[in-house]
Amino acid sequence: MQPQRSSAVEGLTVQPSRRELIAAATLAPIASLLPSSAPQEANIKLGTVTYNVAKTWDLGTLLSHCKAAKLTGVEFRTTHAHGVEPACDKARRAEIKRLCAEAGMLQTSLGTTCEFQSTDAAVVRQNIQTCREFVQLAADIGARGVKVRPNGLPKGVETTKTLDQISAALRECGAFAKEHGVEIWVEVHGDGTSRPEHCATLMRQCGHDSVGLTWNSNGTDIVDGSIVSSFKLLRPYIRCCHINDLWGSYPYRVLFDLLKSSGYRGYTLCEIGATMQPEDGVTFLKCYHALWTELQRT
Numbered sequence: 502m503q504p505q506r507s508s509a510v511e512g513l514t515v516q517p518s519r520r521e522l523i524a525a526a527t528l529a530p531i532a533s534l535l536p537s538s539a540p541q542e543a544n545i546k547l548g549t550v551t552y553n554v555a556k557t558w559d560l561g562t563l564l565s566h567c568k569a570a571k572l573t574g575v576e577f578r579t580t581h582a583h584g585v586e587p588a589c590d591k592a593r594r595a596e597i598k599r600l601c602a603e604a605g606m607l608q609t610s611l612g613t614t615c616e617f618q619s620t621d622a623a624v625v626r627q628n629i630q631t632c633r634e635f636v637q638l639a640a641d642i643g644a645r646g647v648k649v650r651p652n653g654l655p656k657g658v659e660t661t662k663t664l665d666q667i668s669a670a671l672r673e674c675g676a677f678a679k680e681h682g683v684e685i686w687v688e689v690h691g692d693g694t695s696r697p698e699h700c701a702t703l704m705r706q707c708g709h710d711s712v713g714l715t716w717n718s719n720g721t722d723i724v725d726g727s728i729v730s731s732f733k734l735l736r737p738y739i740r741c742c743h744i745n746d747l748w749g750s751y752p753y754r755v756l757f758d759l760l761k762s763s764g765y766r767g768y769t770l771c772e773i774g775a776t777m778q779p780e781d782g783v784t785f786l787k788c789y790h791a792l793w794t795e796l797q798r799t
Contacts, residue, residue, distance in 0.1 A: 545760050547793050548574025550612055550743060550772040555782065556581045560597065562779050564604035570786035573605055574768040576648060576741075578612035579635075585611070585642065587634040594641040601643065608768055610646040610686065610741065611635050617670035618663050618694065620655050625670060632674045632685070640681040646741060647678065648686045648715055651694035651703070664699060668706035675709035685709075686741050689717040696721055697731040704738040713740035718751055728752055732759045739765065743772045747792045754796045761797075769793070 549555060549572055555563050560583045567575060577585040585597055601609055615632040617625050635647045649671070654663050674685050689700050700714060716722075716739050722731040742760065747753055760769070777785050 544764070544766045545757065545797075546573055546608070546766075546768045547790055548572050548576070548606075548608065548768045548770045549786065550576040550578055550770045551581045551583060552578040552612065552772055553776045554771060554773050554785065555583075556776055558582055558779055558782065560584060560600065562782070564600060564606065566779075566782040566786055567606070568604045569783045570790050572771075572786060572790065574608040574610075574770060575601075575606055576610040576612045576770050577644075579614060585638070587631075587638050589638065591641070594638065598642045609642065609644040610648055611639050611644055612648045613650075615647075615649040615674075616652040616691075617649075617667045618651055618653060618655060618691075620658060625666070629670055629673060633677050636674070636678045636681050636683050636685075639683045644683065646684045646686040647674075648688055648741070649674065650688040650690040651699075653691040654693035660693070660699070664702050665706065667694075668703050671703065671707040671712050672709050675707065675712035679709075679711040683711070684740060685712045686715045687712065688715045688743070689719060689722075689735070695719050697724075697734050701734050701738070704735075714738040715741040715743055716756075717743045718745055718753075718756065720751075723752075728755060729759070732756070732763075736763050736765075739767075741767055742769045744769045744793075745771070745773050747789065747796060757797050 549567065551558070551563065555566070555575075556578070558566065558581075563575065563583050567573070577583055579586060589597065613632060613635050615628045615635070617628055619625050619628075632647060632649055639645075639647050651667055654660055671685060671687060678685050687700070687703060689695050689697070693699065695717065704712070704714065714735055716732075716735065722728045724730050736759075742756075742765075744753065744756075745751070757769075771786075771789055
């Protein structure tokens with residue numbers, strides 16, 4: 502089915518689903534009411550993950566759209582059209598660093614699919630090696646972090662054994678990252694592994710100062726109707742934060758309050774399900790930025 506144009510926001514192309522139409526209708530009034538000079542919070546910043554909103558944008562389009570929408574951080578998720586990958590040669594890496602600086606990208610990170618829960622030791626070893634390659638890329642382009650992920654608990658294996666294995670791999674990757682002035686950011690992700698208590702265990706057992714967490718705004722954060730206990734458990738390790746459908750049921754106003762009151766000064770990165778067409782990208786990001794700002798108002 503071809504994308505349809507929403508009448509809620511002129512120029513915004515969305516997938517013809519009730520969820521996305523509601524999103525557009527929610528975002529549009531906020532964008533029109535807020536002045537273009539609306540102040541931003543000084544201690545948390547807005548950027549985007551290229552998954553999925555920007556997956557089809559080349560690097561120039563991505564940086565242009567982010568600059569126009571006043572987003573200052575981007576997580577380059579691997580395999581996307583931007584082409585920021587370990588295969589880039591030295592000259593291209595220098596060019597990427599320069600282009601990001603010119604576009605005002607004050608922070609960049611690399612979103613890998615490296616994971617360490619496999620029961621096959623050779624697979625784990627290969628993922629560690631791939632992570633090392635991304636660390637070197639991050640150092641060359643000026644990125645602060647390399648995002649990795651646990652991706653579920655293997656069936657038939659004791660949870661403690663899997664967590665021990667992941668922790669050991671993270672410790673090794675963290676040591677390599679520290680040598681290059683980069684951090685490893687572990688996404689709170691995966692069936693079972695996204696449970697906050699398991700992520701806290703990973704951090705305690707890894708015990709490396711160059712390894713932290715990327716809060717992922719999951720339903721599993723909510724305990725007894727609140728994210729407060731999960732946030733308090735994981736806050737000492739949070740280095741980055743993924744946010745998604747700000748118009749949904751997740752308590753983003755509470756999350757933003759918790760981040761600010763705890764002294765967090767990093768990025769909240771847009772990671773939504775819809776893929777936007779390039780011609781609609783600036784409109785969407787501006788509206789998203791407006792809603793992000795509104796959710797921080799008291």
